[in-house]
Amino acid sequence: MIINILGGGPANYHPDLKEFDSGDSWWLGVDKGVFTLLATGIKPDYAFGDFDSVTDEEWMRIKREVSNLHTFKPEKDETDMELALDWALTKGPEKIRIFGGTGGRLDHFLGNVQILLKAELNGLSTQIEMIDRQNQLFVKGPGSHTVEKMANLKYISFVPVTPLVKGLTLEQFKYPLNNCHISLGSTLCISNELVSDFGTFSFTEGIVLVIRSND
Structure with missing residues (x-):
């Protein structure tokens, strides 16, 4: 099984997400990434975040179209991406692909690079990749x-x-x-x-x- 996670990074950094939309994959949207998936024509299986970066209209659509919502308060110790990744790792997938993790804020990007280490540091066999239009990163x-x-x-x-x-x-x-x-x-x-x-x-x-x- 492969789990694809879309974060809230700028859409112009995304590859063609539908190229990764295979029958054996799950999609997780993170915060703004949930709405981006819906707008792309991909229905997220799960959604994670505090959703402080979406408009009221976008939030209404998310609640209407996504059944499995994991919501959190903005004041927390982990980023929304890390919470989604931790949940994904409990499912034991062969691979996790992260999209929307580059571009925009450098602190978010560096934080996302750090969480690529999670599987290796915890002795898990899952490979975590971060992918954009020009790059693929893994540890x-x-x-x-x-x-x-x-x-x-x-x-x-x-x-x-x-x-x-x-x-x-x-x-x-x-x-x-x-x-x-x-x-x-x-x-x-x-x-x-x-x-x-x-x-x-x-x-x-x-x-x-x-x-x-x-x-």
């Missing part, structure tokens, strides 16, 4: 991982999000590495490219943020 822990060449996401970067990532090895990349240690703040692994249909990256300790991008 990986120690081990060997395979990536496939994608014409629409040419560049691949590896950003350490722990103080040290040990033994990073990149194979079938334009700029290969062999057992390299990279520290937090390093830009060594920014903007690499695959030289074959598949490549592998592996490391023995730490967590990396993988960013696939295009111009």
